[in-house]
Amino acid sequence: MVEERRRAVVTGAASGIGRAAAKRLIAEGFEVVVADVNAAALERTVADMSAEPGRALPCILDVSSATDCERLADDFGRVDVLVANAGIQSSGSLLETDDETWEAVLAVNLKGVANCCRAVLPGMVQREGGAIVVVSSNNAVCGSAGMAAYDASKAGVLALVRSVAIEHGSDRVRINAVSPGTTITDYHIQRFAEKGVSESELYDMTSGTGLLNRAAKPDEIASAIWFLASDEASYITGANLMVDGGFSLAGGH
Numbered sequence: 001m002v003e004e005r006r007r008a009v010v011t012g013a014a015s016g017i018g019r020a021a022a023k024r025l026i027a028e029g030f031e032v033v034v035a036d037v038n039a040a041a042l043e044r045t046v047a048d049m050s051a052e053p054g055r056a057l058p059c060i061l062d063v064s065s066a067t068d069c070e071r072l073a074d075d076f077g078r079v080d081v082l083v084a085n086a087g088i089q090s091s092g093s094l095l096e097t098d099d100e101t102w103e104a105v106l107a108v109n110l111k112g113v114a115n116c117c118r119a120v121l122p123g124m125v126q127r128e129g130g131a132i133v134v135v136s137s138n139n140a141v142c143g144s145a146g147m148a149a150y151d152a153s154k155a156g157v158l159a160l161v162r163s164v165a166i167e168h169g170s171d172r173v174r175i176n177a178v179s180p181g182t183t184i185t186d187y188h189i190q191r192f193a194e195k196g197v198s199e200s201e202l203y204d205m206t207s208g209t210g211l212l213n214r215a216a217k218p219d220e221i222a223s224a225i226w227f228l229a230s231d232e233a234s235y236i237t238g239a240n241l242m243v244d245g246g247f248s249l250a251g252g253h
């Protein structure tokens with residue numbers, strides 16, 4: 001009998017950390033639902049993954065819509081791994097953050113994670129197994145000036161991870177968080193290239209970040225995501241893995 005290929009869903013997979021995580025899961029033998037709200041970027045990303053035909057399944061969805069997330073579960077059926085990565089940034093201190101910004105950030109970064117978990121959990125419970133990895137941020141534990149709504153949303157998902165771990169441990173569903181530090185993605189590389197700053201110069205600009213004196217590459221975050229999603233982490237649930245080069249240990253410097 002041919003064994004069914006394991007299936008993962010990665011949200012926010014059209015770029016950055018999500019794309020690196022999707023690529024890693026495909027390399028590990030998964031069929032990956034590459035889900036994102038940005039249709040054009042999604043198309044480019046799936047084309048880029050065409051070396052593995054049929055293994056990257058595009059899905060346009062907005063994680064802040066419970067309906068979109070339910071449709072995802074209906075359309076793709078069995079989901080063994082969920083990487084809830086989609087997120088948006090916001091800048092502004094508490095006094096500068098208006099209602100609209102609060103609602104947008106919480107809708108994507110916090111409720112969006114809950115929507116995706118709610119969509120895949122019934123199937124995981126029924127099959128008595130599954131792994132969820134939520135992408136939080138070192139800002140969830142360190143805090144920073146000028147990102148009040150973002151930091152609060154990222155701390156919120158850590159509480160959600162603990163609740164779901166307790167509620168579904170007996171169903172053999174594991175859920176954990178990865179909290180990246182500053183990670184240089186294509187978005188940053190392109191933005192700085194427009195200002196005449198090369199990729200290596202960009203990394204040089206981050207020297208002094210954390211204990212390892214540099215920012216992360218998306219693949220380094222994807223490795224941690226893969227570890228927590230894989231059976232190598234079979235006895236880990238409810239945890240938050242800091243992947244921040246020691247930034248949080250260094251007191252957020």
Ligand SMILES: NC(=O)c1ccc[n+]([C@@H]2O[C@H](COP(=O)([O-])OP(=O)(O)OC[C@H]3O[C@@H](n4cnc5c(N)ncnc54)[C@H](O)[C@@H]3O)[C@@H](O)[C@H]2O)c1
Pocket residue numbers: 011012013014015016017018035036037038041061062063064085086087088089108112135136137138179180181182183184185187
């Ligand atoms: N890059 C960093 O330095 C860093 C550090 C800590 C945490 N993070 C977190 O890692 C995650 C990925 O960050 P990134 O830097 O790769 O960001 P990115 O902006 O490169 O990628 C985020 C992706 O999410 C998608 N997205 C946004 N809103 C969505 C929605 N409502 N529904 C579906 N998709 C949506 C975007 O279209 C984009 O493709 C985010 O949750 C972010 O908060 C990033």
